Amino acid sequence: MNSDALSLPRAAARRHFGLTGKTVLITGASQGLGAAVARSCAEAGAQLILSGRNIDRLKSTLETLRIGENHRILPADVTDMAALRQLAADCGPIDGVVHSAGVRGLSPMKMVSDSFLREVMEINYIAPMMLTRQLLARQGIRPGGSIVFMSSIAALTGTVGLGPYAGSKAALLGSMRPMALEIAKRGIRANALCAGIVQTPLTTIDKDWFEAIRKTYPLDVGQPEDVAAACLFFLSDASAKITGTAFSMDGGVEYT
Amino acid sequence: MTALLDLLPVDRRPATTDDFCLEGRTVLVTGASSGIGAAVARLCAELGARIVLNGRDAARLSSVHAELAGDGHVIVAGDLSLEETRESLLNAVPTYDGLASCAGIAALVPLRMANAAHFQKMLDVNFLAPITLTQRLLYKKKLRQGASLVYVTALAAHVSPQAAAAYAASKAALEAASRTLGLEQARSRIRANCVAPGYVQTPMLESLGNSADMSEKFNLTPLGRLAPEDVAGSVCWLLSSASRWITRSTLKMDGGLSIAMRV
Numbered sequence: 001m002n003s004d005a006l007s008l009p010r011a012a013a014r015r016h017f018g019l020t021g022k023t024v025l026i027t028g029a030s031q032g033l034g035a036a037v038a039r040s041c042a043e044a045g046a047q048l049i050l051s052g053r054n055i056d057r058l059k060s061t062l063e064t065l066r067i068g069e070n071h072r073i074l075p076a077d078v079t080d081m082a083a084l085r086q087l088a089a090d091c092g093p094i095d096g097v098v099h100s101a102g103v104r105g106l107s108p109m110k111m112v113s114d115s116f117l118r119e120v121m122e123i124n125y126i127a128p129m130m131l132t133r134q135l136l137a138r139q140g141i142r143p144g145g146s147i148v149f150m151s152s153i154a155a156l157t158g159t160v161g162l163g164p165y166a167g168s169k170a171a172l173l174g175s176m177r178p179m180a181l182e183i184a185k186r187g188i189r190a191n192a193l194c195a196g197i198v199q200t201p202l203t204t205i206d207k208d209w210f211e212a213i214r215k216t217y218p219l220d221v222g223q224p225e226d227v228a229a230a231c232l233f234f235l236s237d238a239s240a241k242i243t244g245t246a247f248s249m250d251g252g253v254e255y256t
Numbered sequence: 257m258t259a260l261l262d263l264l265p266v267d268r269r270p271a272t273t274d275d276f277c278l279e280g281r282t283v284l285v286t287g288a289s290s291g292i293g294a295a296v297a298r299l300c301a302e303l304g305a306r307i308v309l310n311g312r313d314a315a316r317l318s319s320v321h322a323e324l325a326g327d328g329h330v331i332v333a334g335d336l337s338l339e340e341t342r343e344s345l346l347n348a349v350p351t352y353d354g355l356a357s358c359a360g361i362a363a364l365v366p367l368r369m370a371n372a373a374h375f376q377k378m379l380d381v382n383f384l385a386p387i388t389l390t391q392r393l394l395y396k397k398k399l400r401q402g403a404s405l406v407y408v409t410a411l412a413a414h415v416s417p418q419a420a421a422a423y424a425a426s427k428a429a430l431e432a433a434s435r436t437l438g439l440e441q442a443r444s445r446i447r448a449n450c451v452a453p454g455y456v457q458t459p460m461l462e463s464l465g466n467s468a469d470m471s472e473k474f475n476l477t478p479l480g481r482l483a484p485e486d487v488a489g490s491v492c493w494l495l496s497s498a499s500r501w502i503t504r505s506t507l508k509m510d511g512g513l514s515i516a517m518r519v
Contacts (some may be wrong), residue, residue: 008325013276016299016489017498039270177515184478184512188298218442219501226501229271233311235497241479244515245275252438252447252503 020045028101030071036224078127084184090133096235105165124168130198147167151192180244189243198222198249219251276496279304287359289316291458295484336385357386364419384428414519438504449504454510477514
């Protein structure tokens with residue numbers, strides 16, 4: 001996309017909300033949400049590093065990117081601390097990271113096993129925090145950089161059966177705030193998106209449940225592109241003065 | 257590859273920076289003569305919107321108007337807390353696609369010294385003016401399907417600092433009302449959101465105290481001094497279709513000031 005060919009307003013939108021010249025790391029980039037974020041970041045001019053467990057699926061995501069040539073794939077299992085350290089080293093300096101890797105973590109609290117609770121916490125909380133820590137420790141995030149955590153509306157409201165998931169997503173908010181203060185002097189910011197239900201293969205497995213729940217959303221359930229658009233805002237310089245926030249995007253839902 | 261196509265059909269259009277454009281939209285900006293309102297008007301126009309500028313000072317509105325990108329912008333000078341000003345805004349253009357409510361006042365008065373007139377004044381300008389304007393826009397069907405309403409509130413609504421009872425209450429009232437509004441208007445896909453800034457360097461803030469006091473406030477902000485232009489980016493995102501799923505939300509825009517606060 002040649003900026004000369006853009007109308008003045010479109011060029012202005014790209015200047016204010018675009019990611020030209022920025023390198024962005026996206027975890028969970030082979031999944032619906034992470035893949036949508038990857039496509040939007042590429043369209044906005046970023047150079048991407050796609051991470052995830054499955055190299056074949058990451059390659060497929062790479063193939064859907066229509067813009068940019070220097071995108072890279074760095075597969076890693078986020079629960080392996082040595083792999084996280086290596087990922088942070090291999091990235092080189094970046095300007096943004098979107099932590100979209102995660103698992104569902106459903107279980108009634110009176111039934112939950114400690115191993116399941118640990119597994120959910122490890123993937124949804126410890127992995128994004130430790131990857132960020134490894135990046136920060138090696139000055140791997142440039143001044144002006146932006147860290148985006150995928151928390152959830154589940155961190156803010158109570159829903160039967162979501163205990164392990166909700167706990168892991170609330171933990172992200174808890175640690176994001178001290179982190180945001182610690183990195184502010186380097187001009188780096190950290191924010192979390194608290195999305196409601198987004199239509200992905202994961203949420204539509206149970207069709208009847210999904211169709212019932214979507215009726216409770218005033219503006220319908222979200223699409224991966226809606227979350228991707230918010231990521232563009234939080235990664236761009238337009239949000240340069242926003243840090244430590246847990247921002248709700250949920251179609252205006254009243255109850256969960 | 258088949259599995260991935262199931263996950264994300266490649267014919268789906270990804271979100272792009274084009275979604276942040278405001279081309280073809282008419283946006284009403286109140287408080288447009290200075291500070292945050294003027295910055296919002298400038299950025300909205302740059303992003304392609306046609307602007308209706310409202311404020312009390314006709315001369316300052318003209319100078320903001322003169323520097324806007326694009327054309328067709330309209331000035332409606334007048335005090336928004338007066339019914340006649342609100343009615344002129346209803347008739348200024350056929351319909352609106354957005355409202356950026358930036359007009360507001362602040363005054364520091366300890367509660368012990370605050371009389372009814374002080375409370376009434378804060379509520380009139382910061383709450384009743386934008387909400388009754390919105391009510392008239394809805395009643396007269398002046399908001400198009402998919403319109404976005406963005407109210408600039410204040411971090412004070414959440415943290416309630418010293419000597420700010422009336423100010424904080426008026427902004428909290430606006431946030432509460434906007435959430436009901438978002439629920440009621442979702443059928444028309446009309447969205448309502450708030451941007452709650454911390455200390456932003458504006459004429460309104462400068463009128464509150466001497467510059468030493470103010471630089472102390474700015475020094476408290478982890479990411480440093482906030483300019484009106486910093487707030488404008490957030491407001492324009494929420495006005496654009498890039499935020500089409502977002503309603504009944506408040507975006508804190510405070511450089512990290514509230515992180516250490518119990519809000």
